[in-house]
Amino acid sequence: MEPFRIKAVEPIPFPGPVQRQAALDAAGYNLFRVPSRLITVDLLTDSGTSAMSAAQWSALMSADESYAGARSFERFEAVVRELTGFDEVIPVHQGRAAERILLGAVLQPGEVSISNTHFDTTRAAVEAARAVAVDLPAAAPVSAPVPFGGDIDLDALRRALTGDGGSDVRCVVLTVTNNAGGGQPVSLGNIAAVRQLCRDHGVQLLLDASRFAENAYLITERDLEHAGQHPREVAKAMFALADGCWASLKKDGIGNIGGLIALRNGELARRCREHLIAVEGFPTYGGLAGRDLEALAQGLTEVTDPDYLRYRADAARWFGQRLMEAGLPVLQPTGCHAVYVDAAQLLPHIPPHELPATALANELYLAGAVRTSWLGTLVFGRPNPEGGPDIPAPQELVRFALPRRVYTQTHLQYVAEAAAEVVAKADSVRGYRIVEQAAALRHFTAALQPLNATAPSLPRPRQRTAVKHRQ
Template sequence: MEPYRIKVVEPIPVLTRDERTAAMRAAGYNPFNLNADQITIDLLSDSGTGALSAAQQAAAALGDETYAGARSYYRFRDAVASLTGFEHILPVHQGRAAERILFGALIAPGQLSVSNTHFDTTRANVHLSGGTAVDLPCPEAADLDSDTPFKGDIDLVALAEALEGPTEVAVVVMTITNNGGGGQPVSMANLEAAAAITRAHGVPFILDAARFAENAWLVIQREPGWSDKTPTEVARAAFDLADGAVASLKKDAIVHMGGFLALRDPDLATRCEAVLIATEGFRTYGGLAGRDLEMIAVGLEEVVQPDYLRARAGQAEHLASLIEKAGVSIVRPPGMHALYLNAGRLLSHLTPAQYPGHALACELYVAGGIRCAELGSLYLGVEDETGTLVKPAPYELVRLAIPRRTYTQSHLEYVAEVIAEIATSPESVPGQRLVSAPPLLRHFHCRTEPVAP
């Protein structure tokens, strides 16, 4: 059961199928363009969508809004320092701000950023810094159906080869858990080996630690030698391997806004701090209100509680079992923050050029008011100048991101029922055709239209 009880509730909009069909058409068949009052179950993102605890709301009342040197900053700093061990800690309004600042300081035009998998904004910030993002997921990640426990690992052989050149690597970024790789965790053994290889080449080793607590929990459950550790101990061991970390705290601090950039190198921290002040805010607030800093400090304590993490993992496992019972494949084994539907397999009548992942995401909304995100050829595919898909994504996936402490078991069972209904006649789901899209991060603002299946 959930290790909490509900004190405040919010009504959920329930539209008719005709109303949802009209809403999706008006949104250009892009779930990002839908309004909140049109959504019944929102699984678009687990970022900033969690429910605050009573302790966090109480802490918000202590927020010190002093421009410089606020008491709230020092509570935030001490909480992050205790967790990570880093000396230089800069608050930012969210993780992508930390990425932008750090990559601007580290990456020169033409250099590489190497990762187990860059997520969308991470990849975009590498690109905007003039670099190239290179993903090196472990070979086991290619088998979506296997229960290999750590498919979020980086390919160590490929990492060593990339660091040997010929193109210079500016930074190695390890994303824990591997969001773009199906929400799979990274093992401590892989982190240790990757850190050693990277350090031997004098390249900064950075953690994208948005889901550090969930990765720690899965390490405890799955990796030999770690079962007797606490989530805090595992997380600290991971941070100890890195030269720095970026984190969106809208995930594993369970707040609506906030992040950090944490570093060991004082010179790099000084360069980053100058950009922070110019673009985000003074070093002791970084674009955040004092109340946000207070809530983050409490959230970082709550997120590592075993009862909370056990229940969160149980939610994902329960939903996964119901989806698979309906005959729909997911990326296995289930992670914690999201489940990834294998849309390419379910909608096998659609080609990658008809964007089966995006088509399934649209159908989930029309069928049940469920909003989610595609991670397939719309997100990762490459088109030529005529708009023809020339390089599809390796997999056509749909991510069901589960907000923290927000939905009950019956909500998730409703999601499974809608998926099961679609699975009874998947051939009726139409494909999608790209109508318009911006050149960067197109999945956020593109428009598509149905094409006959």
């Protein structure tokens, strides 16, 4: 059972079928554009959607809102230093600000960032620096289950570092857990091997540590060498292997806003702070209120509790089993922050450029006002520079993200029942075409149009903004 009891509640809406169809029409068939007042169970993301603890709410009242040098920053800094071992601690308002600032300071135009998988905003930050993002996952998430499916491919990394373009590689980014790779953890052995390769070639190793605690807990579950170890000690071992990290603290900080950059290199930290002052705020608040820093410091203390993390992993396993019983092809093993479903397997009649992951997510909304997110071609594909169908993403996944301490087993059972309705009519689900999109991070704002199930696909509309594609 959940290792907590509920102290405050908020009502949730139950829009009917007509309202749901109208909402999806008005949103251009993009679930990001559907208002939350028309969502019954919201599994779009675990970012900033968690419930804070009584201790976190209490911490808000003791906050120091001084512009510079607030004691709330001092508490936040002390907690981050104890956890990560990094002396240079820089708060920011959320993870994508941290990515943009840090990667902008590390990368020059034409240089390369290699990752187990860059998530969408990470890739955007690399490309904003006019650098190149290269993904080298060890295994596709839809392949046979492995305990550490988030690992980077060490042989491919070695070839990249020693090959003709090896001198252009400036950093290796390990996303822990690998969000785009099915929420799978990265092993300590993999991190250590990457550390050695980076040291040998003079390349920085950075962690996207947004879900560091869940990665650490899954290591204790899946690696016998670390069985029984406290997750916080495993997390410290992860950080000890890196040169620095960033994190969205809207995930394992259990906060509604906030992020951080933490580094060993004082000169790199100085450059980051100079940029931070221009775009976020003074370096001791970084775009956050003192009460945010207090809540995050408390959240970073609570998040490594073994009972809490065991509940997260058990809830994901239970939910994944319910979705499999409903007929969805669930990626195994499940992680902690989300359950992933292979939309391409469920909807083989929808080709990637007709967005099967998006189609499945939209059907789940129509069935029960359940909002999920698609990690398929709309997110990780690219418009074809020659005007043909989109260059597809490696997978067509739908992510059922689990906000921390928000939904009960009954809520998730309701989602599974809505999923069973969709599975029953899977053969009739239609694909989509894009009618409007931005040049970057298009999935947040794109407008779509469903394709007629019996008519041939409509010709692709002309792009509003030319988008360059890098291999």
